[in-house]
Amino acid sequence: MLEIRNLDKRYGTRQVLDDVSFDVHPGRMTGFVGGNGAGKTTTMRIILGVLTPDGGTVSLDGAPLQDGGRRRFGYMPEERGLYPKMKLQEQLVYLARLHGLGSEHATRNARELLERLGLAERGDEPIEKLSLGNQQRAQIAAALVHEPEVLVLDEPFSGLDPMAVEVVVGVLADRAAAGVPVLFSSHQLDIVERLCDDLVIIADGRIRVAGPRAALREQHATLRYELLTAADTAWLRDEPGVDVVEFDGDYALFDAADPDVVQRVLREATARGAVLSFARQHPSLAQIFKEVVQ
Amino acid sequence: MTAPTAPVLQTGSPRLIALVAQREITTRLRSKSFLISTGILLLLVLGGIIFGSVTAATPENPRIAVTDASVVAEIGEFIDEVPVGSLAEAEELVRDGDVAAAIVPDDSNDLGVRIIANTSEPRGLILLLSQSPPVELLDPDAVPGGLAYLVAFAFGIVFFSVGMTFGPTIAQSVVEEKSTRVIEILLAAVPTRVLFTGKVLGTSLLAFSQIALIAAMAIVGLTVTGQDALLVGLGGPVLWFVAFFVVGFVMLAALFAATGAMVSRQEDIGSTTTPVMMLVMIPYFLVIFFNDKLLVVSVMSYVPFSAPVAMPLRLFLGSAEWWEPLVALAILAATTVALIALGVRIYENSLLRLGARVSWREALTSR
Numbered sequence: 001m002l003e004i005r006n007l008d009k010r011y012g013t014r015q016v017l018d019d020v021s022f023d024v025h026p027g028r029m030t031g032f033v034g035g036n037g038a039g040k041t042t043t044m045r046i047i048l049g050v051l052t053p054d055g056g057t058v059s060l061d062g063a064p065l066q067d068g069g070r071r072r073f074g075y076m077p078e079e080r081g082l083y084p085k086m087k088l089q090e091q092l093v094y095l096a097r098l099h100g101l102g103s104e105h106a107t108r109n110a111r112e113l114l115e116r117l118g119l120a121e122r123g124d125e126p127i128e129k130l131s132l133g134n135q136q137r138a139q140i141a142a143a144l145v146h147e148p149e150v151l152v153l154d155e156p157f158s159g160l161d162p163m164a165v166e167v168v169v170g171v172l173a174d175r176a177a178a179g180v181p182v183l184f185s186s187h188q189l190d191i192v193e194r195l196c197d198d199l200v201i202i203a204d205g206r207i208r209v210a211g212p213r214a215a216l217r218e219q220h221a222t223l224r225y226e227l228l229t230a231a232d233t234a235w236l237r238d239e240p241g242v243d244v245v246e247f248d249g250d251y252a253l254f255d256a257a258d259p260d261v262v263q264r265v266l267r268e269a270t271a272r273g274a275v276l277s278f279a280r281q282h283p284s285l286a287q288i289f290k291e292v293v294q
Numbered sequence: 295m296t297a298p299t300a301p302v303l304q305t306g307s308p309r310l311i312a313l314v315a316q317r318e319i320t321t322r323l324r325s326k327s328f329l330i331s332t333g334i335l336l337l338l339v340l341g342g343i344i345f346g347s348v349t350a351a352t353p354e355n356p357r358i359a360v361t362d363a364s365v366v367a368e369i370g371e372f373i374d375e376v377p378v379g380s381l382a383e384a385e386e387l388v389r390d391g392d393v394a395a396a397i398v399p400d401d402s403n404d405l406g407v408r409i410i411a412n413t414s415e416p417r418g419l420i421l422l423l424s425q426s427p428p429v430e431l432l433d434p435d436a437v438p439g440g441l442a443y444l445v446a447f448a449f450g451i452v453f454f455s456v457g458m459t460f461g462p463t464i465a466q467s468v469v470e471e472k473s474t475r476v477i478e479i480l481l482a483a484v485p486t487r488v489l490f491t492g493k494v495l496g497t498s499l500l501a502f503s504q505i506a507l508i509a510a511m512a513i514v515g516l517t518v519t520g521q522d523a524l525l526v527g528l529g530g531p532v533l534w535f536v537a538f539f540v541v542g543f544v545m546l547a548a549l550f551a552a553t554g555a556m557v558s559r560q561e562d563i564g565s566t567t568t569p570v571m572m573l574v575m576i577p578y579f580l581v582i583f584f585n586d587k588l589l590v591v592s593v594m595s596y597v598p599f600s601a602p603v604a605m606p607l608r609l610f611l612g613s614a615e616w617w618e619p620l621v622a623l624a625i626l627a628a629t630t631v632a633l634i635a636l637g638v639r640i641y642e643n644s645l646l647r648l649g650a651r652v653s654w655r656e657a658l659t660s661r
Contacts, residue, residue, distance in 0.1 A: 045478070045646075048478075048481075048482040049481075049482065050478050050481050050482055050646060051646065070482060071483060073482060075478070075479060075482045077475060077478040077479060079475040079478065080475060081474040081475025081476040081477075081478070081479070082474065082476050082479075083321075083470070083471075083474065083476055084470075084474055085321070086321070094313070094317055095479065095483065097313055098310060098313060098314075098480065098483040098484055099483050142479060143479075
């Protein structure tokens with residue numbers, strides 16, 4: 001488990017991180033969400049040891065990370081960059097070897113990854129000749145080529161077309177399934193919502209929420225219900241304890257605070273006709289995010 | 295929750311340094327501009343040697359100032375007579391270097407003439423005369439001009455041109471890693487010190503190989519064109535030059551790497567590497583211009599930035615004691631170690647500061 005504890009960082013008088021703490025559990029995808037300038041990139045750079053915090057620690061499985069302890073980390077920085085004139089496969093092999101892999105092992109990994117990411121035929125091309133989307137995939141390959149035991153990815157999906165997003169999601173899910181803690185940030189909340197097991201929300205350098213996504217959804221669930229029946233739903237307006245928000249013939253959206261009232265409404269609805277759908281509304285991540293950050 | 299089976303890791307610093315150095319070298323060897331400039335350098339050296347052999351084959355008669363034509367009657371066809379009216383006028387021409395020497399009547403010896411030369415005995419002229427007349431030197435303490443200049447120039451041009459081509463190259467290579475942001479990935483994988491050492495080492499090895507190639511070319515060229523006599527007198531000083539060059543270049547490479555790290559864009563390199571350029575250029579010009587002033591050369595031979603040129607020159611001129619190059623080399627080596635430490639510091643402090651140029655104060659103090 002990757003433990004981030006009490007990170008502080010200031011640039012001059014600006015407090016960029018303020019007592020930032022959260023965990024990234026093995027085998028789980030942790031989404032890291034926050035607005036621009038909230039502190040995501042700074043936190044990730046500190047985790048990777050690229051930046052030094054003013055205070056706080058980062059430890060892996062209980063041991064504080066030191067120089068060289070991050071060699072088994074895979075990192076995709078926010079600012080993309082590889083050697084523009086170096087050939088793709090050669091570059092991946094070089095990076096894998098810098099991380100400590102032997103030459104053969106590195107080459108094998110690079111080939112497999114290029115294959116998986118649909119770049120197999122581009123292996124001999126210099127990075128600068130690749131399309132933007134392919135450069136992005138190359139960057140992901142660079143983060144994965146040394147079989148990292150911890151993955152920290154800053155905006156891994158930005159600039160990818162929907163197909164590439166699926167490919168990358170697949171690769172990351174595989175790594176997580178193999179027991180790797182994966183921390184990734186993204187502005188695309190729909191992807192985060194679909195992908196992450198745990199969620200960390202940061203705003204103004206402070207962690208606002210951290211925990212399993214399911215629990216978070218439950219916690220922020222509203223008292224709003226959606227009803228779709230085969231019959232008309234006009235009767236709902238006269239039900240005591242029910243506040244209809246939206247109404248459209250066979251469809252109604254209503255608030256009800258009392259669970260007993262909800263059950264009564266459901267019984268009533270089935271008595272009046274076939275119920276096609278009855279569900280408590282869960283807020284989207286975007287809604288939770290808005291609520292938490294405000 | 296088992297992590298994927300960890301591969302066997304090879305993470306020793308020497309191995310990582312070698313990897314970084316190797317990438318520097320292969321990248322450069324693949325660059326067309328590097329190969330072309332090396333080719334041009336080799337052609338220049340070859341051209342110079344051939345030109346030298348052609349001009350040496352048809353020597354011109356030395357210009358000799360003569361006050362009385364009768365004294366040179368028997369050697370007249372081997373010299374270029376410059377008739378002058380007085381002894382004073384002859385001496386002035388000698389001093390100005392307009393003539394190689396002067397022959398004037400002198401009743402104080404049996405031959406009835408004496409030779410006036412500026413800094414060294416004109417052996418060719420003396421040999422022409424069947425008997426040796428006494429020679430009067432006007433400036434006996436000065437270093438013989440022409441040859442000293444040539445040797446100073448040769449050492450200077452090699453040190454200078456290699457410093458000027460490979461120095462900025464290493465700065466560019468550092469900036470490339472910053473401007474393309476690949477630096478973040480690199481730093482997440484290897485310590486700054488390893489990266490720095492690898493880059494300096496790789497570039498230095500490349501520079502040494504290029505010099506070795508040029509030297510081999512020169513030796514073969516001189517031998518083939520029959521000018522190998524030149525090599526004999528130069529042997530010792532050249533070996534010393536190599537020793538000074540190796541240490542001196544590493545020093546320059548470290549400085550260029552450090553100052554390169556202070557900027558984020560190739561266009562800005564000049565703003566921080568200029569002081570280093572000056573450190574290379576100023577001693578070079580001092581030695582070139584003052585190679586006939588022994589005091590200047592002696593001082594310069596202990597200053598680390600000019601020692602690689604000045605000390606071998608003194609050795610060639612025979613004006614250095616046996617221990618002097620050792621002391622100068624020790625000073626150079628100590629300076630190099632100190633500057634590498636300073637370079638690593640600047641490099642570490644500057645690498646992740648993207649955007650505006652890092653100030654010298656920030657580069658040296660902050661962390």
